[in-house]
Amino acid sequence: MDSVACRVVAPKGSFVLSLRCFAGLVSFCMVLGPSVAQGQNFPNKPIRIVTSSAGGGGDIAARLIGQGLSGIWGQQVIVDNRGGVLPGQIVAAASPDGYNLLLFSGALWIGPLLQKTPYDPIADFSPITITDRTPCIIVVHPSVAANSVKELIALAKAKPGGLSYGSGTPGAVTHVAGELFKSMTAVNILHVPYKNAPPAIIDLIGGQIQVMFATASSVSQHVKSGKLRGLAVTTARPSELVPGLPTVAASGVPGYEAASINAVFGPAKTSAALVSHLNGAITRVLSQPELKEKFFAMGVETVGSSPVQLAALVKSEMVTLGKIFKELNIRLD
Numbered sequence: 001m002d003s004v005a006c007r008v009v010a011p012k013g014s015f016v017l018s019l020r021c022f023a024g025l026v027s028f029c030m031v032l033g034p035s036v037a038q039g040q041n042f043p044n045k046p047i048r049i050v051t052s053s054a055g056g057g058g059d060i061a062a063r064l065i066g067q068g069l070s071g072i073w074g075q076q077v078i079v080d081n082r083g084g085v086l087p088g089q090i091v092a093a094a095s096p097d098g099y100n101l102l103l104f105s106g107a108l109w110i111g112p113l114l115q116k117t118p119y120d121p122i123a124d125f126s127p128i129t130i131t132d133r134t135p136c137i138i139v140v141h142p143s144v145a146a147n148s149v150k151e152l153i154a155l156a157k158a159k160p161g162g163l164s165y166g167s168g169t170p171g172a173v174t175h176v177a178g179e180l181f182k183s184m185t186a187v188n189i190l191h192v193p194y195k196n197a198p199p200a201i202i203d204l205i206g207g208q209i210q211v212m213f214a215t216a217s218s219v220s221q222h223v224k225s226g227k228l229r230g231l232a233v234t235t236a237r238p239s240e241l242v243p244g245l246p247t248v249a250a251s252g253v254p255g256y257e258a259a260s261i262n263a264v265f266g267p268a269k270t271s272a273a274l275v276s277h278l279n280g281a282i283t284r285v286l287s288q289p290e291l292k293e294k295f296f297a298m299g300v301e302t303v304g305s306s307p308v309q310l311a312a313l314v315k316s317e318m319v320t321l322g323k324i325f326k327e328l329n330i331r332l333d
Contacts, residue, residue: 042098042277046076049264050087051103057300061132061262062103064294068285085117092124096270098278103131106261109314110171113322115333121318126270127263127310129279130303131286132295134260136177136213136234137242139223144210149232149251152211156187164190165211166200170330174200176321177213177234177258183324184253204228215260216241217299234258241299261303263310275307 049066052058059081066077082090088108094100102108102125109121119125138149144163146152156163167175174197182189192209194200197218204212205227212219213234220242223230232248233239236257248256264282266275283304285291295302305313325331 042274043073043075045099046078047073047099047101048078048080049101049103050080050082050090052081052087052105053083054081057132057134057260057298058103058105058262060298061295061300064291065103065131065264065282065285068288068291069281072281072284085111085119088121088124089118091265091267092119094267096126096267096274098266098270098274100267101128101278102265103262104265105263106173106176106317107171108263108265109318110176110321113318113325114171114331121314122311124268125265126268126275127265127307127314128275129282129286129307130261130263130305130310130313131282132262133235133301133303134173134299135216135239135241135301136173136258136260137216137219137223137245138181138231138234138248139204139212139214139219139228140231141204141207141210142226142229143207144229146231147229149246149248149253152231153185153187153252156185156189160188161190163211164192164209165213166192166194166203166209167213168194168197168200170332172197173215173258173260174213178211179324179328179330180258180320181213181248181253181256183327184256213258215299220299239301241296241301261313263313279307 047069049062051062059079062079066079070077087102087104091100091102111117112121138152140146140152144155146155165178167178169175170193175193178189178191189211197214200209200212201214201218201222203209205222216233216239219228222228230242230245232251233242233245234248234257236247236249238245238247266278286302286304292302
């Protein structure tokens, strides 16, 4: 928004009118928010993006997005890597001035469904935008007599408990996608948890487990080589990352959608004007062709969304997954 200049001419001696006009101007500037009220000088100092441990998907995303924001704003963007629940705890307690942002995965709102956290994923944050999405693929060992999702469902129903799927830690997308599939299709597939996804993929290739809901980036090469068979992608729409694969939703499970999501949040009570300013800058960076190509090379799709869309996603997933975890009595504490 362009800066606003006002000139008020009042009748001589009209002191009351002048005060009213001044009060109105102050209120007007407060509504416009810091980007206008302070002369559009946000940011005027370095911005910090708090994210997960170094080397992970959130860290890489934060650094790529931070570089783009530095180019737009002319200010340094510092990536602050923290482990566990610390990123959320730090930003939840920060001042809502736009200088402390959180870039985190769905663990931010799924984690509290599994264990006690020092923050409320809805009350303590201001949603800004979804940044990126990593789709999963339903993959099976070549010995499994299923070449489609419908055939997998039929096989699982014919042999309850006869198939097993591996996943990373409870609450990880490889686990969430599997339990959501089981819930929506009413099939009995045994869950075999691993400490993380790579050992599960090794056992899947070896035939110790039969099914996995693995991230596209982790298994695409094995599908191409024939070591695994890809049945469908878990996103709502087909993905360019795995061309030729149908979606689970279009393969007999309407409404199914699961993916690893990263998103940006500010502390609660961040003004609507500042949220809009941050959203505009970040989504602008996400639309840059060079950045999209860098994400794509890692097996990740850039997204960009409105704050409302992110807020709706968080609430929807918490309701759906909260119900599933409660029914299965899945907890980490």
